[in-house]
Amino acid sequence: MIEVVVADRCIGCDVCIDVCPTDVFERGPGGVPVIQRQGSCQTCYLCEAYCPTDALFVAAPVEPLEPGAPQTDPAHLIATGLLGSYRAALGWGNGRTPTARHALMPPLPTS
């Protein structure tokens, strides 16, 4: 589920508010989006993929993390390289090559 909006990375572009297919975000104070309806999050990771400044983090569980869990802390997410890791894996962003260019389904085992 969506867990973190890193306010000091956010440029207030509203892209996450627009692209979220389940309408999780609202525009908050100063233009920084807030996670208004976390329970609606379907853990599709697409807000993260579209965020141009890697300011969002979606944790793997489909239920909210415990308050104070490490992955709710931006410093932890930056230190571990998790913040922005999906966008990088997709090859989205300036200077990157879309990973789709290299997406070749591996042959599945026959037995």
Added chain:
Amino acid sequence: MSSRRSLDGPDPTPPRRARRRQPGPDHVLQADVLVAGGGPAGTWAAIAAARSGAAVVLVDKGRCGTSGATAAAGTGVWYVEPDPVARERAMASREALGGYLADRRWMARVLDETYARVGDLAEPPRYPFPVDETGRQRRTGLQGPDYMRRQRIRVQRLGVRILDHSPLLELLVDGDGAVVGGRGVDRRSGEEYEVRAGAVVLATGGCAFQSKTLGCDVDTGDGALLAVEVGAQLSGMEFSNAYAIAPSFTSVTKTAYYSFGTFYRSDGSVLEGARSQGGRSVIARALLQEPVLCRLDKADEATQRAIRLDQPNFLLPFDRQGINPFTDLFPITLVLEGTVRGTGGVRVLDDDCSAGVPGLYVAGDTATRELICGGFTGGGSHNAAWAISSGSWAGRAAAVHGVRHAPAGRPPGRPAGAAGLRPGGSSGLDARAVVAAVQAEVMPYEKNYLRHGSRLTPALAALDAVWAEVRGHLRGDGADRFRAREAAAMAGHARWMYTAALARTESRGMHKRLDHPAADPRQHHRLTVSGLDAIHVQPENDRPSARSVAPDAAGQVTDAVA
């Protein structure tokens, strides 16, 4: 009915969650074609309709480009070179799995159409197809985020008007029962819109019952409900029990990669007979007793690298939880995919994907995929090919019909929606409670996967009771009106599924009955389901037999189509 505000100019931003209680829509638009759904099928329909010269409005419950099963994932595509030997092999490969309910003529035309349309993707805004070692583009797979991002651009460049975050709530019909548009709501403002159109394409996806399978929360079977309300039939609804493998408590399903896995009991012993294909029911049975663990230990290093590139989000849940799936054991679960991956949906009456009601066309997971898959999911690649082909055909046909029946100068249609919108009695039923009650009947493996008449019968009775409550008392307010409608659609979907599942007293395709374990040659036909309160089920091209639900005491139950 009059338009209070034209949408021809730029709209002022409405206050969020504003509510109006005046009757009639806040906004009225006109178009030749209304497309509901902005996933693969809906975007291909919009593209085809616009290219055919129609004015098109596309509405999406979420957001065209990120909504639905494909946008969040990666998919194979049933893309086969036009070589007779390769095509024959492709068509023959899954006929037995599908219980011989597919149709070779439809397979051939889907292969032709898919080949041509995927070729279109190589044009700007070019999809970044991978190139294989011989230097040729490999067009047998698509990354959802890249594919759907470009589909939105292609739709926009053709001048299609897109309404995001604007679920369609109901269809409009004229005095002859023809579909002449639809009404929906803007989730953000709560304002209602009406699109008067000459034709409608329903491409709202299948129904995964909000099981948290990847990207499918919007796939609540809305299209099937809207279609049945105006008199369309469904087909293949018994083939609705697809379950996908996912790491426990996460959303990313990619069952194909679990071919590289070995499955273990919680004591570390190998779970004999468990496989991603042809042994998934063993996993379901074990999960009823204890946790099941997996390790993708058949993937060598080259395969591991290929997986990381082939679908980048497959490894996200592992990377984020500190699990190496190739060396560590991790717990798995099976997540219901319903008719998103199952093949049931609105019955297709003609080559143009007409739903048998004038002005109504269906595409993608909303339409039955039995025509090319029979009773077994063809995997993602058939689903993608079906979305591309059926969307393109439906869009073209809707353009022809819609231009001929353009709404200008015609009286507005009558809203056809009932369940979840216009209850017979007092409102007050909670949509979330309805969804939970439906999920309790369709998600458990012992009910839907390991099917047995002794469990399906009481499950259907429970769902009938839910439906009667829905008809009597379910209605949402403002922007949340679509939540009530979703709940009604899921309740209807579940009843159509189990009615067909009980009628098919044999095992065929993905529909396996423990009490009827063999295929019965006398049941080698498709089953058609129709009706809302009274559900009719019959072999295709046969006379109906009815079962009916007593309406809730407080509710005056009336079918939308009398």
